[in-house]
Amino acid sequence: MMLLLSILLAIALVFLAVDALHHLYVWQSRIKIGRLQDDSWQEAVQKRALRWLYHTPTAKLTDQSRLILWDMLRGNYSRSTIQVWQKASLLIGLTDVAVRTQDKALQAELSRFVAGLFTPQGTWKTPPKESDWIMLSHAVIRIPWIDVTRYQPAFEESLALLHSLKGEDGTVAYKAHMRGYRFVDTIGFICPFLAVYAQKFNDEAALTLALDQWGLFYQYGMMTSGGIPCHTYHVATKIPVGLFGWGRGLGWYSYGLLELYHALPEGHARQQELEKALRAFVDAALPFQHADGSWSWLIFDAKARKDSSITAVMGWTLSHLPLSLQTEATVKAALLARRYLQKVTRRDGAIDFSQGDTKGIGVYAQTFEVLPFTQGFALRF
Template identity: 30%
Template structure:
């Protein structure tokens, strides 16, 4: 064999070896993310009761407090960074708000207290919007305890958001400093609920104005006009949408930001009616793109694609909360009932809500990995709490099940 051919074959061998090593590494990564088949389903729609909600909460507590089980498979650092903790606390937060259940308060308090100093400063500081959704349960703790520590923590979050907004060209919030002109839909669900609630509790109109501005900008530039569905984001420099049309979790983020902002705005707000109209319009659009089972596929404009319980639960929660708050008609209960029936069928016997789309890696990156996740567990729990609250009331709301 000539020296040239020998070198050539040697190079081929090295390349082949590197490809095999790379394939083995990638395979190990994917294998570690594959979830085992769920146990037989324990719950049916007729069994929706406190026992079912308790199973959801127990799973949430493990995500938040069990170091051996953070985030249903995510490391503790990933869980905090990927807004997982805040989404998990959403279930306990809504439950505590409506029932004043001490179990909920203890879980929230335990998780938050270890991240604050005695006077309410964040030990690790604040660097990302993901961390700011934690302000919602912090405000609930402040209202129930009147402990100034929680007021200080809420004020630190608002100061961080206000300062960040002051550095951008349009005066709103960028999701990442790496892409200063991009406004992602995630931001609306992460910070708008806190901003509107903070403005109400601490009498800070500027906070609510920032929330409204972010929502109105997205509704103007981030919606694909033909389908009426939101995109993953929009560019402030080009004033055009970015990313996938109809990412269902993105629609959930937008719905969450809208409903939580509207319910905290004063009745006299000049923005309230416009946002209510936009919320109803988006709700009707999303309903028209549902799957037959009452939930949504991970890409809403393709109903035959894989179910995503995260976006579905966020959308259903937002609709139920809007009815609960009085700015959506009670006929929409039929939508949330059917969505919850689907979510119940996708709940494992240990209380984990299955079939959530994996964590997005950014605009246009949607790994087709499905399993339990905080961004399905938290909203599903919150939805159940609202529906149980509705079912326990004595008014004449529609009761037929779909």
Template identity: 35%
Template sequence: MKKFLLILLLLFSLCSLIIFSIDLYFYLVNRYCRFHIGRWGNDNEWINAVEKVCVKWTKRTPTVKITDNSKLIAIDMINGKYRSKTIQSWQIGGILLGLQESNDRVSREAVNKLINSLIKDDGNWRVNPTNVDCGLLSYAVLKNSKDYKKIKPAMDFSISLIEKNICKDGMVAYLTDKSIDERYIDTLGFVCPFLQLYSNLYGEEKFSKISLEQINKYNKYGLLYDTYLPNHAYNPKNKLPLGVYGWGRGVAWYVIGLIDTYIEMKDSDEKFILKQNIKNVADSYINYQREDGGFGSILQNERTYDSSATAVLAYFYSQCYEIFGDKKYLEISNKCLQKLKSVTRITGKVDWCQGDTKGIGVHSQTFDIMPFAQGFTLRAALINLERE
């Protein structure tokens, strides 16, 4: 009996040591990761460092935690409350979209290897996605693929997943349970550009209409009156807001939905209307840029900051300059990039990205690295670099 109790005590001690060692590891990483943050020479040095990190992360993408908990992390891992495949899919998508802008041989090889790890030789996904979040990854894969016809089975699967989530009001539900009366701003960024590109490449006009319907209805029901600040979500029955207006990454999802959908559209009256929508949004958000060039985790609160929102808006304003030719948009984009440069660790990792939300209006208090933001930082930086 004593021997059994001793063994039990030893096992308990070993488990406790492992659990607290994991906590200590993350504590030390978070404690010292910002040593010499933002100390970069010229922009090229910084961009190269950001790109090398993106290439590295194509092999093993860091986890974006689904919890803010910093204690007993091992238990969260065991219980499946630490990592989500759904969230990881749009992290990889962001990296692919960033590397797409690079002409570097190593970057192109990394992109091809990553796509081969995602898509089988027969054109199907190696692991089928389960949520509409896959739209961003599908868009990135389709943009980067050498042969869009070959990967059509995987793209068809993603489209079928999105179609299953279309509700009676015509909006794509973020959650698989369509009976839940919530229409999220996230969905615009996830599905609209993909639906538009799929429509163009595979000749399916109806998906272009579905894409525009998402944007038009969110403009009607999801924006704060007399502004272009989107709410986190809205209720499709009573058309009332759910959550917070101006959430930084919610704004990012909104402008991704606008700008990348516009880029993929063929010339039409609808594209002209969307162009005006984009200009109105761009001119409105100028008022929310902080003096240091960043944008807030709540856009209208300049005391807050989020690198994921800032990275996407750097890309958004870069493309606005391309569309409208107004230098003020390029200046805004470059100011965003200078702020992102100032919060980039000596390892090349962009810091101060808000963690994953826990629900409508329940936003993370953790600010750390995020592959999605890393990719969009590179995306904006490389586009602007070409213009110099």
């Protein structure tokens, strides 16, 4: 009996120790937060992003901060579909740095990383499973110094996945088990890849799918002003479902829309339509920026917690608008967003206080910690 009690006590202590170590690590990592400025900040964020590209921190599946080991053992702590868009964002951000600085060493390092994702035949070593994975396809296909035609078989795998998720309306579902809804997430996950794929491989159908995915969401998933997206809309009834003004939802929307706009051939028939939508988005989102440069996870609630992930995406969006939409206000807002991100950067270069992964329609994370996705977008502006 005593032996059994001793074993149970030892197990309990192990579980408690894992929780304690997690909380201790988070606490100590926030000591002297926000001390990095300008060039030193940029360098630290970049170094951290490159390290994470190979050893990506876990984006937690749950908000649970107790019995963490139990979640790990049950497989409820993380999912590969969450991890893949963390890695994709890091690769996108580091690619932008390598292009901007013409850093040949960084370009070579990223080329080595990318080569490790594929088989000798140019297919994915880990085939894409859900629409989240398509963001990694975009991260690779946009790299200008790589001959991406060698990876065309992998991109065709990605395209096949998207076609398998298409519904009767011709657009792509976020998950196979939720075909009745269209999530704003898909605007960011799939539209940028489709637009660049169409450009690289002269595939008009891919561009049409990207435009349809965005266009139907713009028609049925937005506030009446046309500026703020809802989380989803129901395909059959065309009714928006979930929250309007979810911060990272704005991020997915603006990321997809802006990348799609920039990938359109010059003079494309729908270019003005997309520019008008960008203007409506900026006009609607800009007033909800806080004085310190941040946006909240729920932008309509001034008391909601500030979210570094939407702040990073908004900063990039505002700094890469077409010239016709750039104003003194957008330039100032992008600068304020960057300054806010500096204030919430840990001393090791990790940007803190990003909202965790969303659990479902209407179920939003209330944990705000490190999210590699944020790190990638912070490097883009």
